[in-house]
Amino acid sequence: MLLGKIKREALRLANGLELVDFGFALPYTWVLVEGPEGRALGVAMTLPEEVQRYRNSITEPSLEAFIGKADSINAIERTLGLAAINAVSQYHIDLSGAEWGDVLELIPENSGKVALIGNMPPLVRELREKGYEIYVFERNARLWDKDTFSDALEYHLLPEMDAVIASATCLVNGTIDMLLDRAKRAGLFVLTGPTGQLLPEFLRGTGVTHLAAMKVVDIKRALLGLKLGSFKGFEEGNRKYVVEVM
Template identity: 25%
Template structure:
């Protein structure tokens, strides 16, 4: 699976490093490595187990070797543990020379053409609205909206139509959380027609080598300005979302070679 390639590619970046701080919010989790590099991941709440003290694992991660904690993205027992692992990996990408996302006419540098069908896995309202002004059709799938409703639920297609509709898409935007819930590999298998596939969001591990020959053409993720660390962790502990962290975000867009 692709997530195994991600973990293997991240291992050299995490060698000798340590988790020095952490915060697990209701929407996002963040990990700090060696008192300097911060990584963030979305928390998929829909399938978390019930109970009061079931997330006690987090009491033990500070001070642990970074790669051991990162391995939770594969070995974790639930989506909270897997999010912690992914946040460590996104923090590790600060050790890479990654290009900033440049201002382009379309989101994430997509070459959207009239007549295109664009698929989105994970609803991003402003992006969907902008793309819809050019593309012929925008097909949105969002597991959380489909199962629990919420703003944008009316725009989301039933999840059971993925295998039917995704093969029609010319372009794809796929949330990085599909690595956390182990759905990315199947999604890519349905998207073989797509000429561009961009993995997007804070949960995207921007390690190009892990995605070569997968069909993914770009990785759109974020670094975080550690000078905001105290305020950032406070907001995360109060259940903030990405929109509350915009000024701390350093957007990146990494092309993936075929």
């Protein structure tokens, strides 16, 4: 399981970092860490539809305790674990070779069939306007429209796709391994969204080609947005980037 591999690598890099604060919240769960080089904020999108039992086995919060639960079957523990891994990743990440831009810039013309894992309306609209042949898959029925496929069809249709743009919440709901296995034909596989703040080296050799995420450049502003449950408030403290998984 990919999350198991990622958590082992993150635990090694967490050495010397301190858990400053955290919150399991909407729209994002967040973890704030601090080390000799300063502070870093990691997030993971909270998926209420995935939470079945509001119980967390962690009684003494720590960075290591959170990361250790990143591959838990408990959605609360898994979300906190991913936010902690992202905080560690953002502390260590080197974005000197990153492109400060949007995921749209990665998709070449005449790219064939493009799958979007997660209904992301602004991205869907722009891709359709540009004439791409896109297939939108979504688990949450509340986000369906007439052109949206159930995520149950991912298993059958992903082998036909030439490019995949996947919301990084596939790490939260535990579908990342299946997606990578079924999308082996795809020459482009991007994890996108704030939940994709991982260190690129965590994904080396997996089939993921790029990460399109957000770097928190104003922690105070972004953290206030998170505490107020505001997408816009959080994003105002961020800068989008795209980095290749080498």
